[in-house]
Amino acid sequence: MLNRKYLPVIVTVGLFLLMFAAGSLRYDGFFSFQVILNLLIDNAYLLITAVGMTFVIVSGGIDLSVGSMIALTTMVSASLVQEHGWPPGVVIPLVLCMGSAFGWLMGAIIHYFKIQPFIVTLAGMFLARGLCYVISLNTITIDNPFYTTMAQTKVRLPGGDTVSISVIIALVVVIAALYLAHYTRFGRSVYAIGGSEQSALLMGLPIARTKILVYTFSGFCSSLAGVVFTFYMLSGYGLHAVGTELDTIAAVVIGGTLLTGGVGFVAGTFFGVLIQGVIQTIISFEGTLSSWWTKIVIGLLLFLFILLQRLLSAKGRQAVRT
Amino acid sequence: MKRLVRHHLFWPLAVWAALLLFNLLYSPDFFSIVVRNGHLYGSLIDILNFGAPLILVALGMTVVIATEGIDLSVGSVVAISGAMACLWISKGADQNSPGLAFAAIGLAVLLSLALGLWNGLLVSGAGIQPIIATLILMVAGRGIAQLITSGQIITISSKPYSYIGTGSLAALPFSIFVVAAMFGIAALLTRRTALGLFIESVGNNPRASRLIGIRSRVVLISVYVFSGLCAGIAGLILSSNVASADGNNAGLWYELDAILAVVIGGTSLNGGRFYLTGTVIGALIIQTLTTTIYVIGVPPEITLVVKAFVVLVVCLIQSETFRNKIAERWRTRHYPAEREVTRHA
Numbered sequence: 001m002l003n004r005k006y007l008p009v010i011v012t013v014g015l016f017l018l019m020f021a022a023g024s025l026r027y028d029g030f031f032s033f034q035v036i037l038n039l040l041i042d043n044a045y046l047l048i049t050a051v052g053m054t055f056v057i058v059s060g061g062i063d064l065s066v067g068s069m070i071a072l073t074t075m076v077s078a079s080l081v082q083e084h085g086w087p088p089g090v091v092i093p094l095v096l097c098m099g100s101a102f103g104w105l106m107g108a109i110i111h112y113f114k115i116q117p118f119i120v121t122l123a124g125m126f127l128a129r130g131l132c133y134v135i136s137l138n139t140i141t142i143d144n145p146f147y148t149t150m151a152q153t154k155v156r157l158p159g160g161d162t163v164s165i166s167v168i169i170a171l172v173v174v175i176a177a178l179y180l181a182h183y184t185r186f187g188r189s190v191y192a193i194g195g196s197e198q199s200a201l202l203m204g205l206p207i208a209r210t211k212i213l214v215y216t217f218s219g220f221c222s223s224l225a226g227v228v229f230t231f232y233m234l235s236g237y238g239l240h241a242v243g244t245e246l247d248t249i250a251a252v253v254i255g256g257t258l259l260t261g262g263v264g265f266v267a268g269t270f271f272g273v274l275i276q277g278v279i280q281t282i283i284s285f286e287g288t289l290s291s292w293w294t295k296i297v298i299g300l301l302l303f304l305f306i307l308l309q310r311l312l313s314a315k316g317r318q319a320v321r322t
Numbered sequence: 323m324k325r326l327v328r329h330h331l332f333w334p335l336a337v338w339a340a341l342l343l344f345n346l347l348y349s350p351d352f353f354s355i356v357v358r359n360g361h362l363y364g365s366l367i368d369i370l371n372f373g374a375p376l377i378l379v380a381l382g383m384t385v386v387i388a389t390e391g392i393d394l395s396v397g398s399v400v401a402i403s404g405a406m407a408c409l410w411i412s413k414g415a416d417q418n419s420p421g422l423a424f425a426a427i428g429l430a431v432l433l434s435l436a437l438g439l440w441n442g443l444l445v446s447g448a449g450i451q452p453i454i455a456t457l458i459l460m461v462a463g464r465g466i467a468q469l470i471t472s473g474q475i476i477t478i479s480s481k482p483y484s485y486i487g488t489g490s491l492a493a494l495p496f497s498i499f500v501v502a503a504m505f506g507i508a509a510l511l512t513r514r515t516a517l518g519l520f521i522e523s524v525g526n527n528p529r530a531s532r533l534i535g536i537r538s539r540v541v542l543i544s545v546y547v548f549s550g551l552c553a554g555i556a557g558l559i560l561s562s563n564v565a566s567a568d569g570n571n572a573g574l575w576y577e578l579d580a581i582l583a584v585v586i587g588g589t590s591l592n593g594g595r596f597y598l599t600g601t602v603i604g605a606l607i608i609q610t611l612t613t614t615i616y617v618i619g620v621p622p623e624i625t626l627v628v629k630a631f632v633v634l635v636v637c638l639i640q641s642e643t644f645r646n647k648i649a650e651r652w653r654t655r656h657y658p659a660e661r662e663v664t665r666h667a
Contacts, residue, residue, distance in 0.1 A: 062453070109634075109638075112643070113638060113641045113643050113644040113647075114641060114642075114643045115637045115641050115644075116591055118392070118591075119581075119585070119591060119633065120634070122581070122633060123630045123631075123633040123637070125578075125630075126578070126626045126627070126629045126630035126633065127626070127627060127630035127631075130625070130626030130627030130629075130630060131627060133624055133626070133627075137621055137623060238623065246457065246460065249457065250457075250461060259453075259454050260451065290468070290469075290472075290473055291473075292464070292465040292466075292469055292473060292569075293465065293469075294465070295461055295464050295465030296462050296465035296466060296469065298461055298462070299458050299459070299461040299462020299463075300462065302458050302461060302462075303458045303462075306450055307450075310449060310450060
């Protein structure tokens with residue numbers, strides 16, 4: 001007997017397998033391990049951001065600043081490495097600290113002044129995007145040897161398939177997040193706060209610390225995603241990763257996380273990101289379909305999953321009542 | 323004086339006046355309005371003209387926010403409506419015929435009404451959180467707009483259609499009249515009938531409103547339809563202004579500017595009260611800010627940083643917790659000497 005709370009995740013995994021199978025039947029060369037790996041290579045940054053976002057949404061909040069944070073990270077790294085000649089060993093920890101501090105600040109404002117997360121992170125989104133332009137209006141290309149090595153190194157897996165270093169970073173983040181969500185006091189507190197903040201407070205859970213840490217973690221994840229994105233693009237630009245916040249929220253929702261908070265799985269988010277990747281891959285394999293179909297299909301999926309969640313939660317309430 | 327400061331329009335108006343005066347420092351003829359070929363020209367007219375789409379979108383957003391909702395899809399609706407109208411005109415045989423322009427406008431307006439209805443049904447019928455419900459259309463809508471334009475920029479040359487955005491009536495840009503009409507209708511409907519009260523009541527407490535006999539669902543659906551209509555008309559003005567439709571960039575970030583305008587205007591994001599006039603001034607402040615930044619010669623992208631601080635400050639002032647904390651600090655501010663004196667008194 002399966003637990004009902006796993007149903008959205010199972011639907012997500014099933015959908016991913018179904019889409020992958022459909023793609024494999026329809027196109028030659030689709031059914032290979034390398035295609036799955038390519039999904040991860042192209043979406044490593046999205047995966048890292050989505051992991052941070054999962055925690056935020058499970059806690060009942062939302063973080064709109066992630067896309068801008070990625071752009072700011074690429075910009076700061078490119079500017080420091082390229083124009084000021086700082087070593088990458090200093091720059092990368094620095095940008096990670098910057099992202100975390102940014103998230104911490106937003107979390108503190110959200111918690112202590114009781115302003116909606118939506119509007120605070122919106123201001124954060126404006127601020128980070130604007131700061132990119134304060135640094136430079138144009139693209140800064142990176143040709144630092146460390147960054148180019150990170151971009152080009154291919155890690156060989158047994159079987160001859162290759163992945164980039166970014167994928168390994170992303171997978172480490174996913175595994176760490178799985179541990180954090182399900183086996184630590186912090187993770188349980190996040191779920192409790194998302195379920196009911198009032199009850200969590202009455203239970204004596206550290207609301208302030210947990211809520212602020214959630215946004216700090218999301219800030220850390222988005223700046224790490226920015227570092228990975230820098231490896232991927234080898235440049236810093238203020239228009240990088242426009243709209244990533246929406247892709248991220250979509251991935252988290254498709255992964256079965258309830259937007260009202262309290263329910264959600266990091267593993268589901270992982271498959272949510274993969275589903276977005278599969279849609280893009282299928283559309284590029286099809287050839288005749290244009291890229292805007294991606295947005296329409298993702299919008300449709302978003303709709304179906306939100307409806308599914310509504311139905312499930314409505315049923316749950318009925319079950320409690322009867 | 324105290325009553326004046328307490329008035330909800332005082333701070334928005336003060337900020338706007340300060341911004342306008344600040345512009346005067348940079349360009350002394352900022353306030354001058356000249357008549358050329360029977361048209362009025364001047365920076366103030368430009369602010370009104372270029373601010374028209376934003377004011378429209380923000381008006382729709384105000385009533386949605388009044389019901390404790392939010393409409394993220396307005397930017398996409400702006401793009402879709404412009405794309406639909408331009409596509410229809412570009413398919414026509416004689417682009418200059420007024421009938422074709424009216425058909426295109428009608429079609430675009432109908433489409434935006436339908437999109438608003440979709441949002442409204444999701445929010446009130448399916449009971450989905452407004453942020454999420456409208457997020458669907460925000461994501462998919464961009465795709466739909468690009469689908470309509472096939473990813474290209476559709477350029478048209480229709481005289482009747484370009485009148486909406488560039489024409490002038492009684493020496494003023496026509497778009498100002500469109501905005502005035504929409505504002506008039508909205509103000510009449512919400513302030514001269516009970517509808518405004520219903521909207522505020524639903525925003526305060528939808529369940530209680532339903533129990534006292536207000537049809538919460540109908541009110542909810544109609545505010546989203548109104549928001550869709552406003553965004554659709556804004557899309558028409560924008561696309562007719564440049565005589566083209568760009569599914570990718572038209573109306574990008576409009577939802578954020580509109581929310582900002584509403585918040586500056588004094589409407590609380592928690593719903594339950596709304597100020598249409600405040601919103602108009604909020605939108606004008608944003609447009610003036612953009613103009614100011616151009617006048618000073620700072621790269622326009624930096625507007626975002628300024629906006630970020632404006633949003634934050636306005637929200638902090640609106641936050642009751644923040645005000646209480648400041649007030650508390652004020653009240654418990656003791657100077658050591660003062661304490662000594664009170665102790666020995």
